Amino acid sequence: MFRKREETSRPPVTAAAVPAERVTSVLGPGITWKGNLSGTGGVRIEGAFEGGITLQGMLVVGETGRVTCDHLRARVVVVAGSVRGDITAEKVEIRATGRVWGNVVTAAFSTEEGAFLRGQITMEDRVDIGVPEAAGEEPAEESPGLENQEEVEG
Numbered sequence: 268m269f270r271k272r273e274e275t276s277r278p279p280v281t282a283a284a285v286p287a288e289r290v291t292s293v294l295g296p297g298i299t300w301k302g303n304l305s306g307t308g309g310v311r312i313e314g315a316f317e318g319g320i321t322l323q324g325m326l327v328v329g330e331t332g333r334v335t336c337d338h339l340r341a342r343v344v345v346v347a348g349s350v351r352g353d354i355t356a357e358k359v360e361i362r363a364t365g366r367v368w369g370n371v372v373t374a375a376f377s378t379e380e381g382a383f384l385r386g387q388i389t390m391e392d393r394v395d396i397g398v399p400e401a402a403g404e405e406p407a408e409e410s411p412g413l414e415n416q417e418e419v420e421g
Contacts, residue, residue, distance in 0.1 A: 289325065296331045312348070321397065326356075330364050340396040346382075353386075357394050 291308035294300055298314035309325035312332040320326060320334070322341040328334050332348035344356040346365035353369040361367055363381035370386040374394045378384070 290327055291324070294332075296329075323396075328365070342396060355394060355396055357396065 289309050290311045292310045294310065294312045294314045294316060296313040299317075300314065301317045303319040303321075304310065304316070305319075305321040307323040309327070310322060311327040311329055312334060313329040314331070315333045315335075317335045320336055320339045320341065324341065325343040325345070326339065326341040327345045328348040328350055330347045334348070334350045334352070336350075336352040338353045338355065339350065340355045342356060343358045343360075344350075344354055345360045345362065346367055347362040348364070349366040349368075351368045353371070354367065355372045357373065358375040359371055359373040359377075361378045361382040361384060363379040365378075366383045368385050370389070371384070372389045372391060372394060374391055376388060376390065
């Protein structure tokens with residue numbers, strides 16, 4: 268009655284295989300934030316944000332959200348509010364209530380009827396958003412230098 272099923276047809280799912288396309292932080296309505304935002308998680312903005320945004324994950328600008336920045340970079344950008352600034356992302360979606368004033372560089376682009384974009388769209392096969400793959404990684408060049416120093420001292 269209660270037997271374990273052997274699943275041989277599906278490969279194991281690893282953290283590297285699953286894209287970071289979920290929201291882990293929220294800037295709520297009524298909040299105004301000035302500064303820089305960067306990291307690996309997903310962020311939803313329902314308030315007002317002014318500054319630089321560079322995310323390895325997803326950015327959602329909610330219907331009440333207002334973003335003003337020179338250049339917004341993220342893996343996935345969903346706009347239901349307003350964005351004033353250029354966007355570089357692997358995927359960009361502008362919802363019916365979304366408004367964008369700026370140029371967009373992306374590999375995948377979609378809009379709903381009623382969406383607004385004042386700027387140019389450049390479609391690329393692959394988009395580099397300029398975010399390091401893993402935060403806190405040390406450069407590979409440091410290891411050989413340390414090994415050579417140990418050999419000299421020892």
